[in-house]
Amino acid sequence: MRIVIAPQALKGSLTAAETGHAIAKGIHAVYTDAELEIVPIADGGEGTVQALVDATGGKIVQQTVTGPLGEPVRAFFGVLGDQRTAAIEMAASSGLPLVPPEQRDPRITTTYGVGELMRAALDYGCRHFIIGIGGSATNDGGAGMAQALGASLTDAQGTELARGGAALARLAHISTDGIDPHLRDCTFEVASDVTNPLCGPSGASAVYGPQKGATPEMVSQLDAALDNYAKIIERDLHISVYTLEGAGAAGGLGAGLIAFLQAKLRPGSRLILEAVSLEEKLPNADLVITAEGQLDEQTAYGKSVGAVARLAKHYNLPVIALAGGLGEGYRAIYALGIDAVATLPDAPMPLSYAMEHAARLTSDATERALRLLKIGNLIKNR
Numbered sequence: 615m616r617i618v619i620a621p622q623a624l625k626g627s628l629t630a631a632e633t634g635h636a637i638a639k640g641i642h643a644v645y646t647d648a649e650l651e652i653v654p655i656a657d658g659g660e661g662t663v664q665a666l667v668d669a670t671g672g673k674i675v676q677q678t679v680t681g682p683l684g685e686p687v688r689a690f691f692g693v694l695g696d697q698r699t700a701a702i703e704m705a706a707s708s709g710l711p712l713v714p715p716e717q718r719d720p721r722i723t724t725t726y727g728v729g730e731l732m733r734a735a736l737d738y739g740c741r742h743f744i745i746g747i748g749g750s751a752t753n754d755g756g757a758g759m760a761q762a763l764g765a766s767l768t769d770a771q772g773t774e775l776a777r778g779g780a781a782l783a784r785l786a787h788i789s790t791d792g793i794d795p796h797l798r799d800c801t802f803e804v805a806s807d808v809t810n811p812l813c814g815p816s817g818a819s820a821v822y823g824p825q826k827g828a829t830p831e832m833v834s835q836l837d838a839a840l841d842n843y844a845k846i847i848e849r850d851l852h853i854s855v856y857t858l859e860g861a862g863a864a865g866g867l868g869a870g871l872i873a874f875l876q877a878k879l880r881p882g883s884r885l886i887l888e889a890v891s892l893e894e895k896l897p898n899a900d901l902v903i904t905a906e907g908q909l910d911e912q913t914a915y916g917k918s919v920g921a922v923a924r925l926a927k928h929y930n931l932p933v934i935a936l937a938g939g940l941g942e943g944y945r946a947i948y949a950l951g952i953d954a955v956a957t958l959p960d961a962p963m964p965l966s967y968a969m970e971h972a973a974r975l976t977s978d979a980t981e982r983a984l985r986l987l988k989i990g991n992l993i994k995n996r
Contacts, residue, residue, distance in 0.1 A: 615648045617648055619641075619903050620655050621633040621905035623664070624906075627970075628976070629668065630668065633972075640979065643981045651899075656746075658747070662746040664692070670695035670699075672695045675738065677731060677734045680758075682752060683712075683713060691706075693735070698739065702735065702746070704745065704746065705749035705750065707728055709749045710826060720779055720819075721778055721780035721832055722780065723751045725752050732762075745804045747804060748864070751865075752779070752826070752864065753823055753828070753865035754779040754865060755844075756869060763797065763874065765874060768789075769785065783839040788850040802877035802878070803878055804879045805880065811856070812844055812868075818836075818840060818864075822862075853873045887922065892922070902932070904918075910943055923947075932954075933953050934955075936958060939959075957979065
């Protein structure tokens with residue numbers, strides 16, 4: 615039997631690769647001679663860099679950059695096994711958890727650190743970039759990122775803008791003359807499942823600003839600032855981002871990536887599954903096992919577990935999904951191509967205990983599921 619193991623990380627407990635190894639232990643308790651291939655996956659959010667690095671034999675590179683409030687923070691990027699692809703999570707340098715709740719103010723938070731991570735990866739020799747943009751603390755349209763890469767954003771007096779979303783209200787001119795010319799040789803793919811435009815009632819400021827600390831007055835101020843930003847981008851860079859689907863992702867970082875780097879926004883799970891070459895592993899497989907912290911009706915919308923199941927069904931493969939818990943409407947996942955679900959807890963237990971013992975629980979749940987599968991095979995062959 616050949617089994618492909620394609621799990622997400624169990625957040626707070628195990629990386630995707632560690633989850634895969636725990637699943638493998640459970641499989642070998644039942645099928646000792648099974649051939650296994652572990653392919654760590656992610657959906658573009660937290661854990662994406664680690665999953666891509668583990669899946670491709672790459673490495674994590676630590677880097678000190680500018681945090682969302684302008685202070686130094688220790689961040690990282692990944693270099694994939696091909697040595698030319700960089701994986702970056704914007705949250706590593708500009709994420710909401712980096713800002714204490716009492717200091718959250720999207721008028722001043724910046725994506726400057728994202729640009730610094732890109733420059734570091736560029737200096738490392740990377741020319742293809744995969745960027746996850748979930749979990750941002752920012753609302754600056756990627757202006758800080760652009761400044762870190764060498765772009766100049768100035769007001770009517772020719773003074774360089776301060777960092778943060780509110781400053782964009784004074785933006786009068788953009789110049790990309792100072793951007794590193796090596797960036798022209800690069801390609802950028804952005805893992806994002808957000809379809810919000812940059813401005814308006816469903817834009818970056820109105821929808822996501824409040825969770826970053828914005829009051830209603832701040833939301834209006836930030837939306838007007840991004841409106842001005844979009845107009846200057848269109849005039850000086852000849853790119854219209856105002857109504858572009860996904861431009862509002864990560865406080866408008868989607869717009870900045872498109873405008874300054876000609877990036878392509880793609881559904882996160884699909885992009886990551888391609889990057890780890892999952893489909894190449896499926897034609898000779900007999901079974902696929904995937905995993906996620908919780909399965910619910912939202913699993914169908916952009917989650918990697920659903921994407922794995924859909925891909926497996928192209929090859930008529932059965933799919934087992936492991937989960938730490940089942941949420942409301944979880945049965946909807948069966949329509950995605952998931953054939954069976956096994957939960958990790960084997961008894962009532964506190965969440966803290968389950969997280970601490972996640973590896974054992976994952977192995978045990980896998981073993982229980984595979985023993986049931988073995989019974990089914992025995993019945994079939996009678």
